[in-house]
Each structure stands twice: as C-alpha cells, then as structure tokens.
Amino acid sequence: MSENDVRDELEFHVRMLAEENMRKGMSAEEARRAALDAFGALNTIEEQCRENRRGAALESFLADAKHGLRLVRRTPSFSFTVIATLAIAIAACATMFSVVDAVLLQPIGYPAPEKLLAIFESWREGQQHGAFSAPNFLDVQQQSRTLSSVAAFYTTSWNLAGRETEAIRGIAATQDLFRVLGVPPAYGRSFADGERNVVVISYALATRQFGDAAAAVNRALILDGKPRTVIGVMPRGFRFPNDETQVWTSANFGADVNSQRGAHYLGVLGRVAPNATAEQASRELAVIGARLTKAYPDTNDGETFIAERLDAARVRDVRRGLLILLAAVIVLAIIAAANLANLLLTRVAARAREWAVRNSLGASRFRVMRQFLTESLVLGILGGACALLLTAAGLRLLTRFGPDDIPRIAEASMNGRVVLLTIAASLLMSVFFGLVPALAVSPDRPISGSPAATRFRALMVMTQLALAVTLLCGASLLIRSFLHVLHVDPGFDPRNVLTFEVSLPSTYDGIARVNAFHDALLERLRATPGIEVAGVISQLPLSGGRFGSSFRINGIEKDEWHASVYVADEGYFRAMRIPFVRGRRFDGHERANGERVLLVSSSAAKKFWPDSDPIGAQIRFGASGGYERYEGRIIGIVADVHQQGQEEEIEPTFYVPLRQAGLDFATYVVRSQSDPQALISAVRAVDPNIVAAHINTMDQQLADSLARRRFQLFLLTFFAGAALLLAALGVYGVIAYSVTQRTKEIGIRVALGSSVAGVFRMVLGDAVRMILPAIVAGIAAAAALRSITAALLFRVSPTDPSSLTSVAIVVAAVSLLAACIPAKRAASIDPTVAMRFE
Amino acid sequence: MPTDLLQGTLDLLILKALALEPMHGWGIAVRIQQLSKDALQVQQGSLYPAVYRLEAKGLIKSEWDTSENNRKAKYYSLTRAGRKQLDAELENWKRFSTAMRLVLEAR
Numbered sequence: 001m002s003e004n005d006v007r008d009e010l011e012f013h014v015r016m017l018a019e020e021n022m023r024k025g026m027s028a029e030e031a032r033r034a035a036l037d038a039f040g041a042l043n044t045i046e047e048q049c050r051e052n053r054r055g056a057a058l059e060s061f062l063a064d065a066k067h068g069l070r071l072v073r074r075t076p077s078f079s080f081t082v083i084a085t086l087a088i089a090i091a092a093c094a095t096m097f098s099v100v101d102a103v104l105l106q107p108i109g110y111p112a113p114e115k116l117l118a119i120f121e122s123w124r125e126g127q128q129h130g131a132f133s134a135p136n137f138l139d140v141q142q143q144s145r146t147l148s149s150v151a152a153f154y155t156t157s158w159n160l161a162g163r164e165t166e167a168i169r170g171i172a173a174t175q176d177l178f179r180v181l182g183v184p185p186a187y188g189r190s191f192a193d194g195e196r197n198v199v200v201i202s203y204a205l206a207t208r209q210f211g212d213a214a215a216a217v218n219r220a221l222i223l224d225g226k227p228r229t230v231i232g233v234m235p236r237g238f239r240f241p242n243d244e245t246q247v248w249t250s251a252n253f254g255a256d257v258n259s260q261r262g263a264h265y266l267g268v269l270g271r272v273a274p275n276a277t278a279e280q281a282s283r284e285l286a287v288i289g290a291r292l293t294k295a296y297p298d299t300n301d302g303e304t305f306i307a308e309r310l311d312a313a314r315v316r317d318v319r320r321g322l323l324i325l326l327a328a329v330i331v332l333a334i335i336a337a338a339n340l341a342n343l344l345l346t347r348v349a350a351r352a353r354e355w356a357v358r359n360s361l362g363a364s365r366f367r368v369m370r371q372f373l374t375e376s377l378v379l380g381i382l383g384g385a386c387a388l389l390l391t392a393a394g395l396r397l398l399t400r401f402g403p404d405d406i407p408r409i410a411e412a413s414m415n416g417r418v419v420l421l422t423i424a425a426s427l428l429m430s431v432f433f434g435l436v437p438a439l440a441v442s443p444d445r446p447i448s449g450s451p452a453a454t455r456f457r458a459l460m461v462m463t464q465l466a467l468a469v470t471l472l473c474g475a476s477l478l479i480r481s482f483l484h485v486l487h488v489d490p491g492f493d494p495r496n497v498l499t500f501e502v503s504l505p506s507t508y509d510g511i512a513r514v515n516a517f518h519d520a521l522l523e524r525l526r527a528t529p530g531i532e533v534a535g536v537i538s539q540l541p542l543s544g545g546r547f548g549s550s551f552r553i554n555g556i557e558k559d560e561w562h563a564s565v566y567v568a569d570e571g572y573f574r575a576m577r578i579p580f581v582r583g584r585r586f587d588g589h590e591r592a593n594g595e596r597v598l599l600v601s602s603s604a605a606k607k608f609w610p611d612s613d614p615i616g617a618q619i620r621f622g623a624s625g626g627y628e629r630y631e632g633r634i635i636g637i638v639a640d641v642h643q644q645g646q647e648e649e650i651e652p653t654f655y656v657p658l659r660q661a662g663l664d665f666a667t668y669v670v671r672s673q674s675d676p677q678a679l680i681s682a683v684r685a686v687d688p689n690i691v692a693a694h695i696n697t698m699d700q701q702l703a704d705s706l707a708r709r710r711f712q713l714f715l716l717t718f719f720a721g722a723a724l725l726l727a728a729l730g731v732y733g734v735i736a737y738s739v740t741q742r743t744k745e746i747g748i749r750v751a752l753g754s755s756v757a758g759v760f761r762m763v764l765g766d767a768v769r770m771i772l773p774a775i776v777a778g779i780a781a782a783a784a785l786r787s788i789t790a791a792l793l794f795r796v797s798p799t800d801p802s803s804l805t806s807v808a809i810v811v812a813a814v815s816l817l818a819a820c821i822p823a824k825r826a827a828s829i830d831p832t833v834a835m836r837f838e
Numbered sequence: 839m840p841t842d843l844l845q846g847t848l849d850l851l852i853l854k855a856l857a858l859e860p861m862h863g864w865g866i867a868v869r870i871q872q873l874s875k876d877a878l879q880v881q882q883g884s885l886y887p888a889v890y891r892l893e894a895k896g897l898i899k900s901e902w903d904t905s906e907n908n909r910k911a912k913y914y915s916l917t918r919a920g921r922k923q924l925d926a927e928l929e930n931w932k933r934f935s936t937a938m939r940l941v942l943e944a945r
Contacts (some may be wrong), residue, residue: 045884
C-alpha cells in the first residue's frame, strides 16, 4: 500500500486535471496529455515526495543533535562532569575486560583445548603441582589408554654463534610434543626421539637468521659450538611454553633413565584420545599413580598423578585476582552510573520550565523524549569517544608497567571486541540517562520533589556508599597483605647483586673441564675491580626453577623424604649474604674424587632431625645417574632462603658443592658496584663461544616477584578510592538538594527559634541516618565475601577487624565531611530570604 | 498572471488553504487559486513535495478517504502545531509586507 500510495495520490490529481480539460472541450487523450504536461514528470515528483517524507525525520534528528551539542557547550562544567565520569568508568571497565578477555577468555592457540592436559605429580605432603621424573613419565606414556599422546619437556639453554654470541632459551622434548599440542611445524618436520644435532626453531629465529622461514629448513645453526641442522620451523606466533623459547630439540634422559625415578624436573602434557574424556584420563592417571606407588614405594610413596586442562593450569594463579578486579571495576561503574543518574535528574528539574514551554508549543511527548535521548546520546557519544582514547592509553600503560608474569597479558589490546564493548556501553548508558529524565518529565507530574523520588535518591546514595566500603575493605586487606609480604625476609640480601647465566656446551665433557671453566671464570671475576664477591648457584632464587629429589638418611632405612637440591659454591652464600648457622662451610677445596659433602638448610635440619644433630649424617639421594653422586655427609647448616619468593613456603634444601657436581648450566652471582659490561668481558675472555646471558640485578628480580601483587593492589586501591570519591559526591549532592528543597521549612524553623547549631545538627543527622547503615551494609558484604577474597591475602584474615574498622572510620569521616558543606549552608539560611524562595 | 512562488510562501499558502477545512492536494491547488482570485496558480507538481515536507515536519496530517466523485483520495488537515505555525507566519508576513511597502513607497 505504502509503495503505491504516493503514486495513487498523484494519479488522482492528474485525473482531476484531465477531467477539467475535458470539460473545456478536449478529447480524453488530449486532456490526459495536457494534464500530464501541466503536472510535471510524475516519476521525479514521486521520488521527491518520498525523499521529503524520509528526509525530514533525519533533519529533525540532526536538529536535535545540533541542539544537544549547543547545550553541551552552554553548560560546560556539567557536560564535563558527565563526559569525564562516563569516559573514566567505561574506559576502566573496557581495559579490565580486555585483560580478562586476553588472559582468561580467548582460547589458547591449540586445537581442541578441552582435550589438552597438563599432568603433574602431586604430593600429599608437598607440592600439589610438581614436576615429573623421566621413569614416571615413561610409565604413564606406556600405560595410558585414554591419552592418545603424551610428551615431556625440560628447559635448555644454548649459545648461538653469530657476529655476537647470543644466549637462546629452548625446550628439549620427547617426540610427541607437537602432536600433543596439535600444532605441527609450518615448514619441515619435527624430531624423533634420539635424533641428535637437529633442531626445530621458531619463526622469529628463522627469519632473523635466514631471512625467510621456508629457507631455514636444512640450513645449519651453530649452537654451543656445534652445527645443528634445522629440520623444522614452527608457525608464526607459536609460543611454547613462553615467548622466550626459540629452539626445540630432542630430549635426552640418559642411558640410565630407570634409576632416575626420584629426580623431578619434567613438564608433562597429554592429549586425550578422541573416544575418551578428560575425566576418564584423570581417573586413569590416578590408577597409574597408585600402581607405581605400589611398585616403587621408595620414590613414589605419598604421591599421585593429577591432570588439569593446560589453559586452566596456566592461569590458575591469576584467575581469581583478575576476576576480582573485573568485579571491582564493574562496581565502580555502577557507582558512577548512579551519580550520573542523579546529576541528570537534578538538571531535568532545573529545566522544568523549558519543557513546559515546549509542551505548550505543541511538541508531542514523544518529541520531547526524543530530544532528551538525543541530548544524552550526544553526551554518551562524546563520553564513548573519550573512553576509547582512555582505554587505548590505559592498555598501553598496562603493558608497560604491568606485571609480565600474567600469561598472555601482552595480548590485551584494542581489538574489535573491546572497541565494540566500549561503544555498546556508552550507547547503553546514554539511552539509560536519556530515559530516566524523559520518563520523569510530564506536564502534570512534578519532578524530583516527590517523597518517592527523594527515597529513591537516598537509596541510591546508600548503595553507592556500601559498595565503596566493600571495595575499600578489599583494598585495605590487600595493602596489609602486601606489607606482610614485604616484611618477609627473603633469606638473602639483594642489594648490589648482579646475576647472569652461563650455559656450557657439550665440548665441556667431563667434570674436570666443567670445573676448569668455573675456576677460570671465578678467578677472573674476583680479579675484576669493583667485584667484591662472586659465586655460583644451579638455580637462582626467584628464577622459578626448582629441583627436587627424594633422599634417604643412612641408618634410617625405612623413611624416604623429599627436598630441594641445589649446587652452590662458597662464594654464593657470601655474595648473597646468606647467614651461616653452624658447622663447616664449603671451602672451595671439595673435589670430585674427594669426600662428598653437603650443606643443609636450617628448616630441613629442623624437619628431618628434630631431636638430633644433622651434622655428620650421611645422605643418599633416591635416584641415580647424575643424582647419586650428590650423596654426601652433612658438614654444615645454612640459613633458609625463600627460593620461590617471599609468599611461598620455604623448601627444605640441600646444597652440593660446585666442584663435585659437574654443573653445565649455572647462574653466577656477583656482589658488585661495577658495570655489567665487565661481566660480559670476563665470560668472553674465558671462552668466546659462551655468553653471559640475562644479566639482571637481584633487586629487580625481587621487585618483579612482587609485581603481580603490586599490580592488583594498585588497581584495587585506585578503584576503591575513586568509588569513595564518587560516593562522597553522591552524599554531597543528595544532602545539598534536600537542603534546597527544604529551604522554606528551614527558614520557618529558624524564624521559630531554632538555633544555627540545631539546624546544622538536623541536616547532619539526616546524613548520618544514611551513612551509618550504608557502612554497616558494606562491611557485612565484605565479610560475606571472605571466601572469595581469602585466596588473595597473605597472613591476613579476610575479616581482619582492624582493617575493617579503619575503613569504616575513613568512609564515615569522608562522607560526613561531604555532608557538612550543605549542612553549613543550611545553618546560615536567612529566614527572610527563605520565605521568598520559590 | 501566475507568478513563481518561493518555497516558504508555498508552505504558508498550503497551511492557510487547509485552515478552513481538510482537503486533498487537488482541492488545495483549487482553493489557492480561488482565494487569490486567480492571481496565484500553483505549479501543479511542486505542490506535492511541499505537502509531504509539511507532513514530515508535523504541521499537517493525512488520512485516506473517499472524494466527492467517489474516488480514493488523501485528505490533509492542520495539526495543532501547524495551526500555531500558521498564526506565527501570518504575523511575520504582515510585518514584512508592511515594512516592504514603507520602503518601496518612501520618497
């Protein structure tokens, strides 16, 4: 109908014209032709009509939009407040969402991630997610029916020859690694078990060395002094297990692998078979674990095997913290939204007259609502545009200053999802703000003065306050936790300590050659001016590495325990200022063919020798083929070190002397005021094919270990502070408005003899009646959420009374202060002025 | 003698024509001619785009009905906004033409 109605209408007119022409004496044909001539081109006119019908709608929308923009300019401080609040709230949410999306929501880049499992050895008294030993892994691989492929891996380090020797991190893995992950090399092939001198390299390394990834296959790289053939190149962007890994080689467990059941250093992944589920695989792993415990009680007692989805395992530590931060930022946005709604309601009341005039001029209710919506949309779009800019800036700040150790945080970016969310949020909010006043406006209903409206506003402010209190409780608890962590003595003195890694190629075969290198380098370092002390350790504290072994004490045959085992020289303890407790230190004269000795940490001494003296005890480590030579007699006790960081439990630890171990990968520790360049030169002087890698200060590494906690703390405190500010503004707004509404009443009271102080007390009393219950509600909510927050805290109870009390006091003070300002104004109301007040 | 009408004046004439009673497009054209005692003859085609524009602005509204010779026709009438606009425009026009006369007849 509407398609032809224009035509029908025009036709009617033409026919009327034609009839008139016929009455003048023309024939029907002539009449029609004359009529059409007089009328004009039917098609063009029809087109014009349709356009006008459509266009006017757009025109009036544009007029509204222009009017909205003018309004924004005319009330700059109001507009600025709204736009800024919108922009900040939306940007905060979008930034946080971007992080959560990148870290938790986006699927990891492996096919069928629900079937990709990370498998751990889990100890009843010890680590829940511990590394595997090679024989355990081989048994799992052989015995599992539910896993179609299983692979194990450990980290390696290489010196890549080139114009400058470069240190490269790599992974040595069993042949199924890429099959388990589901990502084959983009070019070439993967290695088979036992293939020596072949490497699979990363896309980045291939393009860097050979210009083109495809051209890299069958070329050679000189790693650790020997040429290795590149047999495969991984696809661009492939990272396993992290960004730094550039080289994948075939794992070498050694000929005597079966005697290493107690040596745990492998990561294990498995892919669930197509006809099985992850739960079935988990159950089967537990069964295999039980079977091995029975078969090898020496090494496997008290443990089982557990499996977790790889994507879940990677974010296990950060998931809860991130979600709490996301919840916090959403709470902040809600508080901001409540403020904005109040602001707009107030403004609508101020413009009541304008609406009345427009109404009387014939603007329909719909038109008025449409104008409100357009004005809000203008504010919303401006706010959204600013939010986009702020989000981009926020993400850049985050990636620069945020913690590095949140997996995939670098992937948080202004991608399509984030941009869409920002735009959607700003449009949604502006529609909300357009509707709230639009619905409140009606020619007959008085706005904002009604008791219902007042109650609504008071309720909103109380909700804001309560939410702010909850956030502040969280922030306060986190602050306390952080302070506790800072107070934990790491066990060493990180100031002025430089560290670097060296990795000895296989040309250093035999313990004599390895020791010769270490002796030469240590001598050179100690001779360097500025270097006070130099030492060596197999795993630097806070490096994330952990090396554990089962052991037996001679004379106590029935019990076997676990401890960490590290290789160190006497210089290490001196350089790190680790206190010596009792007995004899390493003196540098321990030799491979001499008596084997050990140092033990004081917690290990207390744990395993609660009633006797460990010094003199003979220890055998539970796995051989590289471990059994670590056996020895305990000669001394050293103080504990927080090897995994100040928040983690101290591990009972043994130290093996450097020259009895044959350490081909080591971290050097140097107490020095000198330039790191001196370290590089020293290493190069001993062997130009080896490079001092990953030079860092111990101070920096200690700070980095706290980076995640510091990040959470900073964000939550920031959100909580902003929330308190907004809530205080809300309190101010509501009390100020109520004072304005009650100006006449107050004037009457004063005229009837109420004192200034009395008025002040009355207004403040109203405020207190709002503030107190809100604070109580907020604290109750914080207490109710204790099971959620507990995981983030360190040595603080989630209902720590002093934290909660201090929050209550701060919030009460701030909000009472906010209420004092209008209260004071109320107290100084001149009754004569008040009476005339409209 | 029919003169070319400016867009604004055409709108005003349409509104005035409808002020007396609702009419279809043809009737509006006839009435304008009648009321001006034949001095103004609307360009037939240009009437309709103007009418559609006025409707889109909410100054007139339309309704299909049967015409006097039993045909379906679209009838237009003034809205409240249209009536207000007409009154305002008439005021303006009177003031304008007075001013013009003063200027043009000045010695």
